[in-house]
Amino acid sequence: MQPNPFGLRGFLIDAPDYGSLRSRRDGALIVADGKIAEIGDYDDLRKRQRAEPIHWIDRGAVAIFPGLIDCHAHLPQYSAVARGESQLLPWLRENIFPVEREFTGPKAREECPLFFHELARNGTTTAMLYAAIYEDSCEIGFEAAERSGLRVILGKMMMDLGSYGQLQPKKILSVSLIESERLCRKWHGADNGRLEYAFSPRFAVTCSEKLMRSAGELAQRFGAYLQTHLAENREEIEKVHHLHMSARDYTDVYEKYGLLTPKTMLGHCIHLSAREIDAIAAAQSNIAHCPTSNLFLGSGLFKLDQLLKAGLAIGLGSDVGAGPELNMWQVMRAALDVQKVRSMSEPALQRLRPSEAFYLATSGGARALGKSAVIGSLDAGKEADLTVVDLTAVLPYGKQGRRFDDLSTEDIVALCIYRAGPHANLETYVRGKCVYRASEAAPCQ
Numbered sequence: 001m002q003p004n005p006f007g008l009r010g011f012l013i014d015a016p017d018y019g020s021l022r023s024r025r026d027g028a029l030i031v032a033d034g035k036i037a038e039i040g041d042y043d044d045l046r047k048r049q050r051a052e053p054i055h056w057i058d059r060g061a062v063a064i065f066p067g068l069i070d071c072h073a074h075l076p077q078y079s080a081v082a083r084g085e086s087q088l089l090p091w092l093r094e095n096i097f098p099v100e101r102e103f104t105g106p107k108a109r110e111e112c113p114l115f116f117h118e119l120a121r122n123g124t125t126t127a128m129l130y131a132a133i134y135e136d137s138c139e140i141g142f143e144a145a146e147r148s149g150l151r152v153i154l155g156k157m158m159m160d161l162g163s164y165g166q167l168q169p170k171k172i173l174s175v176s177l178i179e180s181e182r183l184c185r186k187w188h189g190a191d192n193g194r195l196e197y198a199f200s201p202r203f204a205v206t207c208s209e210k211l212m213r214s215a216g217e218l219a220q221r222f223g224a225y226l227q228t229h230l231a232e233n234r235e236e237i238e239k240v241h242h243l244h245m246s247a248r249d250y251t252d253v254y255e256k257y258g259l260l261t262p263k264t265m266l267g268h269c270i271h272l273s274a275r276e277i278d279a280i281a282a283a284q285s286n287i288a289h290c291p292t293s294n295l296f297l298g299s300g301l302f303k304l305d306q307l308l309k310a311g312l313a314i315g316l317g318s319d320v321g322a323g324p325e326l327n328m329w330q331v332m333r334a335a336l337d338v339q340k341v342r343s344m345s346e347p348a349l350q351r352l353r354p355s356e357a358f359y360l361a362t363s364g365g366a367r368a369l370g371k372s373a374v375i376g377s378l379d380a381g382k383e384a385d386l387t388v389v390d391l392t393a394v395l396p397y398g399k400q401g402r403r404f405d406d407l408s409t410e411d412i413v414a415l416c417i418y419r420a421g422p423h424a425n426l427e428t429y430v431r432g433k434c435v436y437r438a439s440e441a442a443p444c445q
């Protein structure tokens with residue numbers, strides 16, 4: 001049994017605001033009843049008089065970060081990563097729909113627990129995910145998410161145009177709506193809000209007007225999330241233009257059908273006009289920037305500065321399987337790379353700093369999910385979602401090399417972005433519960 005309360009000692013680092021890091025070199029957290037009860041210098045917290053003794057966990061040269069937040073990934077697609085050389089639409093047809101078509105029954109039961117284990121192993125504590133089109137793929141996903149201890153927002157994929165299922169075209173829409181509603185009723189808010197539902201129309205290419213409108217209404221009725229893809233690829237945008245001739249632009253399709261809400265997460269948003277950016281900002285919808293995916297599919301370069309300037313809440317997404325891995329440090333690295341590549345042709349553009357990419361994967365993601373009051377930074381009163389990173393695993397020459405005492409907080413964040421991942425993640429906590437521990441000798445569950 002995990003002690004309650006308990007203390008964690010390490011180099012505390014978070015980014016409560018865009019562009020600013022906060023740190024305590026020999027810091028500590030006291031975790032009680034799933035929350036960060038106290039935060040401070042280790043020496044101070046250790047000496048404080050208490051009614052009951054604290055069980056201290058001291059893993060040596062570690063950094064303790066807020067748990068990483070993945071705002072966009074596809075549960076059925078992990079087995080198909082790094083596959084195919086084509087752009088979005090042919091890649092979906094050739095590589096992804098065949099994999100999603102199989103994601104039901106035993107296959108879903110086998111893969112879902114592995115997927116959540118991988119998230120925890122990577123230090124991800126919150127994930128917003130799409131299942132396949134089948135009700136059981138989402139049900140099995142929620143059951144595995146429930147057991148994993150992770151914070152998960154999940155939805156059954158909705159598509160009624162060009163879908164990969166076996167249903168008669170006439171039945172697809174009504175079945176999709178009935179199943180999505182049933183899943184939402186069962187899972188939205190489960191385990192005190194750790195599990196939540198997202199109505200998930202895939203994108204305007206594969207969704208009828210009726211489907212999108214109904215998804216928007218259902219999400220509003222249940223206070224659930226909405227997630228979809230927007231303006232990822234030029235060919236996709238052309239296709240949407242032909243399918244929805246009366247719309248002013250791609251974003252207008254979602255606007256008209258009630259999909260832009262403060263609980264909407266829009267994946268990608270690479271090719272947006274100024275009007276579209278304003279419309280998303282006015283609706284207070286949120287964006288999942290997925291740079292590893294955008295580079296893999298050659299979709300385009302995200303205009304981070306323009307979207308931030310409009311005041312949009314932006315998180316990062318691995319977008320597995322177009323993104324090749326669940327490691328959010330690698331997604332942060334790709335976010336830096338995308339802005340560097342842009343700056344080659346736009347010299348006036350300010351480069352993205354490691355601290356800013358780290359913000360997007362923690363506090364930024366929390367804000368985009370409307371969860372800033374609960375997660376995203378290391379503050380007393382917030383829920384204890386944490387990742388504990390072994391700094392010797394990211395330093396060149398490891399334990400033999402330079403000591404991390406000599407490095408600035410920004411240096412450490414940069415080292416983690418460029419070199420951290422599952423090999424360096426020692427422990428992951430959600431609501432103060434250990435959901436992953438690297439040590440074979442003392443697994444947490």
Ligand SMILES: [Zn+2]
Binds near residue numbers: 072073229267319
């Ligand atoms: Zn996606």
